[in-house]
Amino acid sequence: MKCRRCREPAVIDIRRHNAAFCGPCFLHHCREQVRRAIDDYAMFGADERVLVAVSGGKDSLALWDILLGLGYHADGLYVGLGIGEYSDASGEHARAFAGERQARLVEVDIPAEYGFDIPGAAVATHRVPCSACGLSKGHLFNKAALDRGYVLGTGHNVDDEAAVLFGSVLRWGAEFLSRQHPVLRASDGFARKVKPLIRLGERETAAYCVLRGIDYIVEECPNAVGNKHLGYKEQLNAIEEQSPGTKAAFYFGFLDRVSSLFSPPAGSGPADLRPCASCGAPTTSPVCAFCSLAARAGAR
Amino acid sequence: MKCRRCREPAVIDIRRHNAAFCGPCFLHHCREQVRRAIDDYAMFGADERVLVAVSGGKDSLALWDILLGLGYHADGLYVGLGIGEYSDASGEHARAFAGERQARLVEVDIPAEYGFDIPGAAVATHRVPCSACGLSKGHLFNKAALDRGYVLGTGHNVDDEAAVLFGSVLRWGAEFLSRQHPVLRASDGFARKVKPLIRLGERETAAYCVLRGIDYIVEECPNAVGNKHLGYKEQLNAIEEQSPGTKAAFYFGFLDRVSSLFSPPAGSGPADLRPCASCGAPTTSPVCAFCSLAARAGAR
Numbered sequence: 001m002k003c004r005r006c007r008e009p010a011v012i013d014i015r016r017h018n019a020a021f022c023g024p025c026f027l028h029h030c031r032e033q034v035r036r037a038i039d040d041y042a043m044f045g046a047d048e049r050v051l052v053a054v055s056g057g058k059d060s061l062a063l064w065d066i067l068l069g070l071g072y073h074a075d076g077l078y079v080g081l082g083i084g085e086y087s088d089a090s091g092e093h094a095r096a097f098a099g100e101r102q103a104r105l106v107e108v109d110i111p112a113e114y115g116f117d118i119p120g121a122a123v124a125t126h127r128v129p130c131s132a133c134g135l136s137k138g139h140l141f142n143k144a145a146l147d148r149g150y151v152l153g154t155g156h157n158v159d160d161e162a163a164v165l166f167g168s169v170l171r172w173g174a175e176f177l178s179r180q181h182p183v184l185r186a187s188d189g190f191a192r193k194v195k196p197l198i199r200l201g202e203r204e205t206a207a208y209c210v211l212r213g214i215d216y217i218v219e220e221c222p223n224a225v226g227n228k229h230l231g232y233k234e235q236l237n238a239i240e241e242q243s244p245g246t247k248a249a250f251y252f253g254f255l256d257r258v259s260s261l262f263s264p265p266a267g268s269g270p271a272d273l274r275p276c277a278s279c280g281a282p283t284t285s286p287v288c289a290f291c292s293l294a295a296r297a298g299a300r
Numbered sequence: 301m302k303c304r305r306c307r308e309p310a311v312i313d314i315r316r317h318n319a320a321f322c323g324p325c326f327l328h329h330c331r332e333q334v335r336r337a338i339d340d341y342a343m344f345g346a347d348e349r350v351l352v353a354v355s356g357g358k359d360s361l362a363l364w365d366i367l368l369g370l371g372y373h374a375d376g377l378y379v380g381l382g383i384g385e386y387s388d389a390s391g392e393h394a395r396a397f398a399g400e401r402q403a404r405l406v407e408v409d410i411p412a413e414y415g416f417d418i419p420g421a422a423v424a425t426h427r428v429p430c431s432a433c434g435l436s437k438g439h440l441f442n443k444a445a446l447d448r449g450y451v452l453g454t455g456h457n458v459d460d461e462a463a464v465l466f467g468s469v470l471r472w473g474a475e476f477l478s479r480q481h482p483v484l485r486a487s488d489g490f491a492r493k494v495k496p497l498i499r500l501g502e503r504e505t506a507a508y509c510v511l512r513g514i515d516y517i518v519e520e521c522p523n524a525v526g527n528k529h530l531g532y533k534e535q536l537n538a539i540e541e542q543s544p545g546t547k548a549a550f551y552f553g554f555l556d557r558v559s560s561l562f563s564p565p566a567g568s569g570p571a572d573l574r575p576c577a578s579c580g581a582p583t584t585s586p587v588c589a590f591c592s593l594a595a596r597a598g599a600r
Contacts, residue, residue, distance in 0.1 A: 169469055170539070170546055172553035231542060235535045239470070242531060246470055253472035261561045 005029075012207050015244035023211050030208045033199035034066045041182045043194040044151045050074045050194075051106065051150035053141050056093030056217040059155030062205040063197050065212060067153070068101065075150070079140050080109035081133060082117025086221055093217045106148070108140050114294050119223065121297035129223035132293060139281065139290035145191035156195045159202045162251040163232040177262040181255065189273070189282035198251070305329075312507050315544035323511050330508045333499035334366045341483045343494040344451045350374045350494075351406065351450035353441050356393030356517040359455030362505040363497050365512060367453070368401065375450070379440050380409035381433060382417025386522055393517045406448070408440050414594050419523070421597035429523035432593060439581065439590035445491035456495045459502045462551040463532040477562040481555065489573070489582035498551070 001010040003022035010020035014029075021029055037043065044050060052064040054076040067074035078094040081087050091107075098105035111117045118136065122129040145152035156164075161180070168176040186192040197205065209216050224230060240247045275281070276288035283289070301310040303322035310320030321329055337343065344350060352364040354376040367374035378394040381387050391407075398405035411417045418436065422429040445452035456464075461480070468476040486492040497505065509516050524530060540547045575581070576588035583589070 170550045172550070172558050174557070228542070231539065235538060238535060239531065242528070250470045250472070257474070258472050 012204075014201075014204065016201070016240070016248055018244075026207065027211055030062070030200060030204060031066050031069060034063070034196045035070060037182065037196050037199045038194075041194070043153075043183055043196055044072075044192070046072070048073075049150050050153045051077045051145045051148065052153045053077050053079070053137070053155070054094045054097070054105070055155075056090035056097075057155070058206045058209045058214075058216045059157055059160075059197060059202065061093070061097050061155075061214050061216050062200075062208045062212075063153060063155040064097065064103070065214060066208075067196070068103065074153070075104040075106060077106045077108070077141065077144050077152075079137055079144075080107065080111065081136070082109075082111040083119060083221060083223060086217075086219065089219070090217050093215060096215060106144055108144060110136060110140070116294055116297035121293050122223075124297045125293055128227065130227050130229070133221075133223070135289055135293060139288070142191050142193075143279075143281065145193075146189070151192045151194055153194050153196055155197050155205070157197045157200050157202050157205055158248055158251055159233060159236070161195065161198055162236055162247045163229055165251055165254055166232045166236060167228060174262055177259070181259060189275075201247075312504075314501075314504065316501070316540070316548055318544075326507065327511055330362070330500060330504060331366050331369060334363070334496045335370060337482065337496050337499045338494075341494070343453075343483055343496055344372075344492070346372070348373075349450050350453045351377050351445045351448065352453045353377050353379070353437070353455070354394045354397075354405070355455075356390035356397075357455070358506045358509045358514075358516045359457055359460075359497060359502065361393070361397050361455075361514050361516050362500075362508045362512075363453060363455040364397065364403070365514060366508075367496070368403065374453070375404040375406060377406045377408070377441065377444050377452075379437055380407065380411065381436070382409075382411040383419060383521060383523060386517075386519065389519070390517050393515060396515060406444055408444060410436060410440070416594055416597035421593055422523075424597045425593055428527065430527050430529070433521075433523070435589055435593060439588070442491050442493075443579075443581065445493075446489070450491065452491045452493045454493065454495055455497050455505070457497045457500050457502050457505055458548055458551055459533060459536070461495065461498055462536055462547045463529055465551055465554055466532045466536060467528060474562055477559070481559060489575075501547075
């Protein structure tokens with residue numbers, strides 16, 4: 001196979017694009033896909049600062065690297081979840097990346113700062129770990145970006161987003177479907193949130209890291225094994241294998257032609273938001289879900 | 301396990317209902333599900349005649365049997381597709397069922413009446429066989445019902461409908477999504493079409509036939525092996541296995557809360573329909589898709 005761009009021998013093929021690339025042209029392709037996503041969805045401008053939520057995995061480190069390469073002011077955010085060796089290794093990968101590039105990494109450690117950890121919170125609240133984790137990360141990512149005046153960037157790729165969409169579609173949850181967008185606008189108490197990797201698949205972000213020499217944590221989180229999201233990914237991968245491009249058509253078809261059907265009417269904000277009595281974050285309850293989780297998990 | 305209705309020992313469990321039934325109560329359950337579907341979607345009244353499209357398989361024979369049991373005037377329609385031994389065996393099962401009940405079976409044989417068969421038409425038109433077959437059945441089912449003044453009933457169950465919906469959702473095809481309804485209203489040149497089995501799964505229609513002593517053809521059509529629809533069924537079955545009820549929630553959630561978003565605006569009919577120059581059926585082309593297929597397949 002020859003590289004689509006330069007006709008040199010190709011090292012990676014992308015079936016859904018029916019294309020193959022040599023190493024340098026593949027890196028160019030990845031950057032261009034991110035540039036296009038940022039432009040197409042008006043994610044942020046050259047003068048805005050982006051805080052990349054970094055897990056130490058391939059997606060978030062690739063995103064951080066690409067944003068730096070495109071010349072954006074991009075800092076990292078690492079949230080320590082207290083998931084044993086997995087969290088230790090994740091943090092080390094994030095710190096190593098930042099250190100090599102002399103990039104700024106904001107760190108928030110849940111056990112040190114809030115006095116609980118995700119596995120313990122899951123047990124205490126009878127939630128599955130991924131639920132306690134998602135809730136905590138959502139809260140802390142938003143707070144970190146909001147307090148410091150950043151746009152929040154996450155490394156969700158098209159495989160992630162298609163799997164989330166699949167899960168939402170199986171239930172036809174209007175609230176989830178209305179939030180399935182690569183840009184969530186800032187509003188009172190909420191930082192803007194963007195997903196600049198939506199035009200890349202997870203195989204591409206992994207290859208990007210390998211070609212760039214980025215040392216990422218390969219292991220999945222041990223708590224994620226067997227969760228529904230990974231099941232949806234497997235189902236979609238089986239379909240993609242048969243019909244390359246199905247996954248991207250599913251996700252972008254939704255964004256282009258369907259998502260507006262599920263958007264809340266213009267002018268209607270989240271109903272009845274008020275400040276959390278404990279932390280001040282916007283919530284519909286007296287105490288926000290994160291502070292409630294922390295209290296039940298025995299936070300100091 | 302005890303029967304949910306009579307507390308006798310159960311012979312079949314239905315995981316998505318978290319229920320089990322003895323034989324007689326299971327048959328009652330199946331009839332009630334069909335009665336509810338007919339009522340909920342106003343499919344037809346007691347004075348209307350239903351033509352059940354019968355393949356000789358479990359779904360269509362169960363539907364015919366249940367409609368007769370509920371006291372409806374239900375006749376059968378068998379379309380011979382010319383798919384070798386499979387069609388021979390299908391027709392025999394349909395005729396045997398009709399004979400035992402002295403029910404009326406309308407027969408249309410494509411090779412005898414139109415001079416081609418489905419495998420040949422697929423080759424001649426470079427379609428997959430399921431495409432040539434679906435197109436032909438759609439045309440001939442409609443014509444048979446329309447010519448004779450029937451409502452057309454098909455044996456699509458919730459597994460079928462969820463798989464079709466899944467395929468439509470992967471592409472977000474508005475036209476397909478707008479037609480994904482258990483009742484398609486009659487309009488000029490189109491008979492009303494109804495799917496009274498949507499509240500039953502394929503495992504239930506199979507059990508219904510076994511308990512009722514209905515001898516149905518067990519084999520899948522040999523042409524269907526490996527088609528996308530069966531792939532979608534497998535994907536959904538894997539999810540259903542993990543989370544019983546997901547499939548029905550997906551399908552009925554769509555019908556209840558989403559399908560209206562995809563409906564064509566009231567008053568807008570199919571665009572530019574005119575009579576087929578060959579057979580008079582409504583079409584957007586000079587010659588309808590069935591007559592065009594037949595001509596290319598070398599019909600007499």
